[in-house]
Amino acid sequence: MATHSNGEGAEASAKKLRTRPLAASVILLGGLALLAFSMALSISIGAKDIGLSVVWEAIRHFNPDLTDHQIIRSLRMPRTLACALTGAAFAVAGSVMQGMTRNPLADPGLLGINAGAGFMLAISFAFIPHLLFNQLIWLSFAGAAGATALIYGLGSLSRGGLTPVRLALAGSAISALLLAISEGIALKYRIGQSLDFWLFGGAAGVRWAQVDVILWWIGGGLLVAMVLARYITLLSLGDETAAGIGVRVGLIKFVGAIVILILAGASVAVVGFVSFIGLMVPHITRYLVGVSYRWIIPCSAILGALLFVLADLGARMVRPGSETPVGALIAIIGVPFLLYLARREGREL
Amino acid sequence: MAAKSIYAASDTKRRAKAWSTVVGLALLVVVVFVISMNTGYIRLSPLDVGRTLFGFGTDKQELILFQFRLPRIVISVLVGAGFALAGCILQGITRNPLADPGLIGVNSGASLMVILFVALRPSISASPPYTLPFLAFLGAAGAGAAVYFLAYKRSDGVSVLRLVLVGIAVQAGISAAIIVLTQRLNPEQYQFAATWLAGSLWGANWKFVLTLLPWMAVFVPFVLSKARTLNVLSLGDQLSVGLGARLQRERLLLLLAAVALAGSCVAVGGAISFIGLIGPHLARRLVGSRHEILLAASALSGSVLLIAADTISRISDTPTGIIVAIIGAPYFIYLLARAK
Numbered sequence: 001m002a003t004h005s006n007g008e009g010a011e012a013s014a015k016k017l018r019t020r021p022l023a024a025s026v027i028l029l030g031g032l033a034l035l036a037f038s039m040a041l042s043i044s045i046g047a048k049d050i051g052l053s054v055v056w057e058a059i060r061h062f063n064p065d066l067t068d069h070q071i072i073r074s075l076r077m078p079r080t081l082a083c084a085l086t087g088a089a090f091a092v093a094g095s096v097m098q099g100m101t102r103n104p105l106a107d108p109g110l111l112g113i114n115a116g117a118g119f120m121l122a123i124s125f126a127f128i129p130h131l132l133f134n135q136l137i138w139l140s141f142a143g144a145a146g147a148t149a150l151i152y153g154l155g156s157l158s159r160g161g162l163t164p165v166r167l168a169l170a171g172s173a174i175s176a177l178l179l180a181i182s183e184g185i186a187l188k189y190r191i192g193q194s195l196d197f198w199l200f201g202g203a204a205g206v207r208w209a210q211v212d213v214i215l216w217w218i219g220g221g222l223l224v225a226m227v228l229a230r231y232i233t234l235l236s237l238g239d240e241t242a243a244g245i246g247v248r249v250g251l252i253k254f255v256g257a258i259v260i261l262i263l264a265g266a267s268v269a270v271v272g273f274v275s276f277i278g279l280m281v282p283h284i285t286r287y288l289v290g291v292s293y294r295w296i297i298p299c300s301a302i303l304g305a306l307l308f309v310l311a312d313l314g315a316r317m318v319r320p321g322s323e324t325p326v327g328a329l330i331a332i333i334g335v336p337f338l339l340y341l342a343r344r345e346g347r348e349l
Numbered sequence: 350m351a352a353k354s355i356y357a358a359s360d361t362k363r364r365a366k367a368w369s370t371v372v373g374l375a376l377l378v379v380v381v382f383v384i385s386m387n388t389g390y391i392r393l394s395p396l397d398v399g400r401t402l403f404g405f406g407t408d409k410q411e412l413i414l415f416q417f418r419l420p421r422i423v424i425s426v427l428v429g430a431g432f433a434l435a436g437c438i439l440q441g442i443t444r445n446p447l448a449d450p451g452l453i454g455v456n457s458g459a460s461l462m463v464i465l466f467v468a469l470r471p472s473i474s475a476s477p478p479y480t481l482p483f484l485a486f487l488g489a490a491g492a493g494a495a496v497y498f499l500a501y502k503r504s505d506g507v508s509v510l511r512l513v514l515v516g517i518a519v520q521a522g523i524s525a526a527i528i529v530l531t532q533r534l535n536p537e538q539y540q541f542a543a544t545w546l547a548g549s550l551w552g553a554n555w556k557f558v559l560t561l562l563p564w565m566a567v568f569v570p571f572v573l574s575k576a577r578t579l580n581v582l583s584l585g586d587q588l589s590v591g592l593g594a595r596l597q598r599e600r601l602l603l604l605l606a607a608v609a610l611a612g613s614c615v616a617v618g619g620a621i622s623f624i625g626l627i628g629p630h631l632a633r634r635l636v637g638s639r640h641e642i643l644l645a646a647s648a649l650s651g652s653v654l655l656i657a658a659d660t661i662s663r664i665s666d667t668p669t670g671i672i673v674a675i676i677g678a679p680y681f682i683y684l685l686a687r688a689k
Contacts, residue, residue, distance in 0.1 A: 110517070151680065159478055169447050172517050176451070177624060177678045180547070184671035187543055275521065331525035335518050339499060341513030 019290035031302035086267035091304025094278025106280020108264035111171035116147025118267035122182035140269035201327020276334025374649035428618035433651025435611035436625025450611035451627040457523035459485040459493025482616035489612030547668035574642035625679030
């Protein structure tokens with residue numbers, strides 16, 4: 001397969017295959033510092049602004065008698081941590097999807113995986129409202145798995161496979177359908193406005209109980225994604241090429257799908273529907289660090305976390321005193337990006 | 350020579366069969382229409398319906414039939430046909446069997462205007478009854494235009510791929526804006542907006558039938574007259590450019606017609622998806638892909654589907670759009686699975 005490419009093609013692919021370890025290191029170190037700073041900022045700014053020194057104090061020497069310390073410990077910290085974790089998770093899920101499917105439009109939101117998780121959560125809100133979070137998260141996984149199975153199944157059933165555009169169309173239709181039914185349930189049980197907030201993303205109500213659960217799931221998912229990174233780079237060159245080198249394509253794709261499910265499912269269970277992080281961040285990262293997923297995955301994680309923490313901060317500042325759903329804010333940032341991809345189609349699609 | 354006449358004979362036969370299917374569909378519309386007239390909170394027997402129609406019913410029966418049920422059913426017929434025709438046009442010109450009026454942004458554009466209106470006006474009932482459909486139509490047309498211009502490039506006009514992607518992007522953007530707005534609504538406004546968004550034939554009285562009719566009267570014949578153009582366009586860009594250079598102009602005209610039809614239907618019927626997707630599909634399976642017959646069959650299938658869904662929605666007290674989604678989804682998934 002790879003052997004009969006002419007000189008020009010080889011040159012072009014060599015250009016495409018460039019990696020930039022230096023840029024990646026800068027992103028990793030600088031990004032981490034920036035992330036730490038914006039997380040501190042996010043903890044400090046809110047309905048009641050609390051100085052950074054008090055934040056530091058509350059983390060180092062927690063004093064339960066001080067209200068500020070209480071706010072920081074029980075409200076702001078879990079919220080900020082949840083944003084960082086889920087931002088990283090959505091971005092890495094998108095990277096893994098884009099790498100494995102070689103589909104530039106792959107994103108857990110656009111392809112309906114978020115909607116699948118959300119649909120199951122809507123059902124549980126309406127019919128079994130008193131579930132504990134660590135039970136709820138399994139439903140979220142199941143929903144995400146259902147939607148993924150639907151899309152994978154469609155891909156393998158349809159003749160000629162799913163092209164990027166067909167996949168995007170299928171995903172948006174499946175999302176629309178699951179949302180319609182979720183909203184029908186919401187209307188019938190009058191849980192609409194509370195469900196809506198969560199349907200469109202928000203970390204406002206996150207508490208430690210949830211963070212404690214997702215920490216393990218998302219941490220584990222990110223770790224496995226890192227282990228897979230080498231194989232994902234090979235898969236991004238094409239299934240045949242990868243198989244030719246000796247990659248067990250089926251196995252890697254299966255494990256990759258599980259990782260995507262866990263990352264997206266756990267994130268949706270905490271912060272609701274957030275699309276576009278998984279679409280934008282991997283593209284930007286690839287542009288900055290080159291084609292090796294060993295760099296793309298950790299850098300995506302950091303940039304995704306940074307984006308989500310900052311967006312959450314922005315969502316709180318749009319109208320002080322009330323919450324704007326952060327998912328909507330990210331979509332408003334992400335739509336021009338999707339339009340840009342749409343307008344330069346042909347080169348990549 | 351002999352071979353040619355055999356071909357012609359089988360073609361005539363096939364066409365006759367397709368037309369008889371269309372007649373069958375029309376009869377089915379009538380049957381579902383009658384069943385729908387009988388069904389509701391208060392059941393009217395077919396005999397009662399007949400008697401009432403000819404002016405021999407009780408006052409109560411007349412009130413139910415003429416003021417509540419009949420306008421709603423007529424709206425279903427028109428809206429179902431309008432969505433399905435718009436879907437049929439879009440599937441033809443994008444050559445994408447999964448295209449649907451929602452794709453060109455009309456549903457989300459209309460929804461945005463409705464939410465804006467609800468958010469800015471404290472009382473919905475105080476404004477003139479035409480305001481909401483008019484605004485919804487403006488929103489639908491605006492979003493349709495935005496999708497068209499964003500998908501337009503000077504080098505090659507509007508490509509199918511760009512239309513699809515831009516449509517998805519515009520929808521995502523408008524949905525985000527809607528969500529930001531709904532957070533400001535009070536619970537009563539929210540319930541109205543959510544019901545509208547879920548697609549319910551809320552404007553079910555004769556005034557809205559009269560609002561919708563002129564649009565249908567202009568655009569349905571126009572679309573039917575463009576059947577041949579659609580046949581050519583559905584062959585693909587290269588081929589149809591070879592057959593005549595006015596490709597872009599014809600495509601724009603047909604897109605405008607699709608926006609006008611879907612936009613006016615969204616304005617009256619609410620954001621109902623899937624009819625525009627599934628109506629044309631059912632029709633294509635029944636009568637094949639010649640637009641002369643396909644367009645008529647699509648319109649009729651759309652009507653049947655929507656009257657049936659609306660009847661179920663009246664019995665079950667669930668918005669029509671959700672019933673349509675629940676019926677339409679499994680069929681859609683089946684279509685995706687077997688699409689080439």
